Amino acid sequence: MKFLEYQVKERFRAAGIPVPDGRLARTPDEAALAAGALGPIAVKAQVPIGGRGKAGGIKLARTAADAKRVAGEILGMTIKGYTVKEVWCETAQDITRELYLGLTLDRDARKPVLILSAKGGMEIEEVAETHPEAIAKLHPDPWRGPLPFEVRDLIFRSGLGPLQVQLTPLVVKLYALARTYDALTIEINPLALTQDGGLVAADGKLEIDENAMFRHKDLHGADESDEDPLEAEARRRKLTYVRLDGSIGVIGNGAGLVMNTLDLVQREGGRAANFLDVGGGAKAEVVHSALELLAGDPHVKGILINIFGGITRGDEVAHGIIDASRDLNLKPPLVVRMTGTREEEGRQLLREAGITPEATATGAARKIVELASATGQ
């Protein structure tokens, strides 16, 4: 789950990380009111994706009239597929230097890593390439968290020693926030050094581990339904789905197998319309639901189902396929490849329903690419 800037800053403020004063506005008039109360402000589009500034989604306003005008320009604009419905109006900062402080997962170390950079305001990956010496990292012990002396060491290594008194508590607080919210990523970027010598979180990012959502049932993040209606629908159906740009709908069980099926479709000259993993132990209803989702995608010109049963049982999958083909009156051609647990029962059910199962994944991919291109003409 991702959060909008103002939602992140609310959490920063509650955790004692300084943020600029600000107000949320849904209309140009509300933005004008905010400027009236706060003085010169930055008007910032609230969308759950980076690159807002370059897209024209962040503008300065000196007066209430300015604020009304720029908010009118930003509200309703589309940034990378997201319509701007809200702007965050916050006191313009007199920034003398931009730093970076964040936490993410270091897969190679098998631990989260705190990253502090003497250069901020751009993507940390970019800093890592252009100014690697500005970056210092700390892998806190996952049981006790970062200790003050480790944090001081991090700060000195990044060349920010003169700021260690202000920075140390910020690092500790950010780590605590990450733990509280099961953050996959949490960032203060830029962490701004202001004219008066203070540090303030000028922008923030937070993404929570979906696997930990059972601990955060009360949280509401950014509305991501804009990104892709099919992906949003798949989420409602609890299906693991990724939209791709081809025309062959792919359903399989197991991430590796589905990825390989996409690769096979491309090898046979087609392109997959999606990644859809029904997961381990899929019941007939799940397969039915998956087929219903793809039936609603106008880009899909053929459907390939590739099942290798482990936990998943062939007869269950076959029932789902047969029921869905009947209920949905499926238009695109369908090719099924099934093997593994209860494969004979599953294949028999499919044959009885007039669906011929293919023997190999490669053969099934070839067949669906042929059928889809035949109907596409």
Add this chain to the structure above:
Amino acid sequence: MSILLSKASRVLVQGLTGREGSFHAEQMKAYGTNIVAGVSPGKGGSSQMGIPIFDTVVDARRETGADVSGIFVPAPFAADAIMEAAAAGVGLIVCITEGIPLYDMVRARAFVADAGVKLIGPNCPGLVTAGQAKVGIIPNHINREGSVGIVSRSGTLTYEVIQGLSQAGVGQTTSVGIGGDPILGLSFKEVLRLFKGDPATRAVVMIGEIGGSDEEAAADEVISPGFGKPVIGFISGRTAPPGKRMGHAGAIISGNTGTAASKLKALTQAGAQVCDTIEEVVAAAAAAVGQPSSAMPR
């Protein structure tokens, strides 16, 4: 010989009385695995399928001498189950559970490392030593005894390879699914080192996928310095777009890292034979252990 698991292994199942746990414990037993105990807190003293159930892993170990644990408990409790097994001194822990929160897993992994025991998974199909024993969910009927070792991040794709090999008359020593999560117990490197030291394993099939750099690390640190046996490599997700999580929590290309191209290159440079399809993997493995690839079905 084999690695990690054999007929002599004394296996306990955490979560044996649950839906998945009981189904798969039965399958494991049917395969010949010596299941000596189940653990379900609150159900100690009962039994299922003739297997005694204990409240805690410590009890189960004391009473039965179990040295391997298979974990089928739900995600919110799985990290605790891993640590319970590690604390009780179980030498090999196999966690099948998918969807364990990241921070729970980071802590559990550190705990397991401190305890000096081995963890396979989570979010994995487990492992099988052909003809001897199985812990996890790999289908029984596809395995065949032989001399090819398999290590893979994927579940179902592992089954594909095992079945393909078996149908071509090429058997396996041990097949290990290490799991699709970003935080794992044993990695490719460690499992490859075990295969290297196993005289019964004459060739190894390694099935990787996009995300992270464990394949590159295995290629550079274990295969390249002289593995002494043929390694057949395969990477899924060649056509996956960057920035999208492809089902597995760990299967994501971030920036320039985790691409299939980088992994394929590292494996090729290390001297592994890289294949494009599972059929090619099967043929290459058959050839590596001296079986005619023509025995392979289309």
